[in-house]
Amino acid sequence: MNLRFWSVAFWKEAWYNLSSSPYLVRRLVSLADISDAHIIVELWAWEWQVTGHILEKKSKNTRLIVIENDHNKFLELSQKYWEQCEIHEISAAHIDSIVDKNSVDVIISTLPLGSISHPGVGHILAAAEWILKKWGKFIQYQYVMANKKDVKKYFHIDHIYWEPRNIGPTFIYEAHKK
Numbered sequence: 001m002n003l004r005f006w007s008v009a010f011w012k013e014a015w016y017n018l019s020s021s022p023y024l025v026r027r028l029v030s031l032a033d034i035s036d037a038h039i040i041v042e043l044w045a046w047e048w049q050v051t052g053h054i055l056e057k058k059s060k061n062t063r064l065i066v067i068e069n070d071h072n073k074f075l076e077l078s079q080k081y082w083e084q085c086e087i088h089e090i091s092a093a094h095i096d097s098i099v100d101k102n103s104v105d106v107i108i109s110t111l112p113l114g115s116i117s118h119p120g121v122g123h124i125l126a127a128a129e130w131i132l133k134k135w136g137k138f139i140q141y142q143y144v145m146a147n148k149k150d151v152k153k154y155f156h157i158d159h160i161y162w163e164p165r166n167i168g169p170t171f172i173y174e175a176h177k178k
Contacts, residue, residue, distance in 0.1 A: 020050065020166070021163075021166040022049075023163060023166060024163050024165070024166045024170060024172075025053045026053065027163055027172060028050060028108055028139055029050070029054055029057055031137075031139050032054075032106045032137055032139045033106070034058050034062065034105075034106055035057075036105075037058065037062050037106045038061075038062060038063065038105055039062070039065065039099070039104045039105055039106075040054060040058060040062060040063070040064050040065070040104070040105065040106045040107075041064075041065045041066075041067065041099065041104050041106070041107045041108070041128075042054060042064065042065070042067065042107075042110075043092045043095070043107060043109040043128070044092060044109065044111040045067065045087075050108060050110060051066055051077065051081060055085065064084070065085070065099060066086065066087045066088070069090065074087065092127065093120065093124045095127045095128065095131055101130055101131060102130075102133050102134065103133065104131045104132050105137070106138075107128050107131075107139065109138070109139065113147040113150065113151075114142065114144060114146050118150075121147060122153075125153070125154040125155075129154040129177060133177065135176050135177060136176060136177045137174070138173070138175040138177065139172065140173045140175070141163070141170045141171065141172045141173070142171050142173070144171070145160070145171050155173075155176060155177060155178065156175060157173055157174070157175045158174045158175060160173055161174065
């Protein structure tokens with residue numbers, strides 16, 4: 001019997017590799033409607049499948065700013081995408097230190113808001129709201145809707161989509177700046 005199957009390490013690796021299905025990635029980017037965007041921000045590029053798909057779909061003149069707080073993931077992303085986008089190793093709560101107020105067309109966030117303290121979520125969403133243009137799009141996916149009130153505090157939620165073709169099925173908030 002293979003005991004690795006029952007180990008925590010196996011399931012952490014399996015979850016990481018399966019957590020963003022191609023269906024989810026395509027849906028996130030298509031909802032963001034990045035075709036006319038000048039500046040796109042991706043918060044928490046832990047799952048670089050989203051970064052890769054944004055790079056495939058954005059126009060060549062669009063500036064992509066990727067935020068990753070984990071040092072090892074930052075290094076991996078930097079090695080893979082350093083010529084194609086800006087990658088910053090900072091907390092998403094401090095995005096306003098590198099991007100001007102009201103300058104971003106689209107934010108795609110894969111941040112696990114449910115795993116972040118309530119004050120931390122508030123700081124992140126406030127910074128995201130601050131940098132987003134009026135009517136700019138905010139796309140966020142979550143496995144549960146526990147942070148819906150937090151998102152509603154800073155953004156108008158246009159629609160909540162259900163993506164069952166993902167391991168953990170997900171909810172996707174399509175929202176815009178108030």
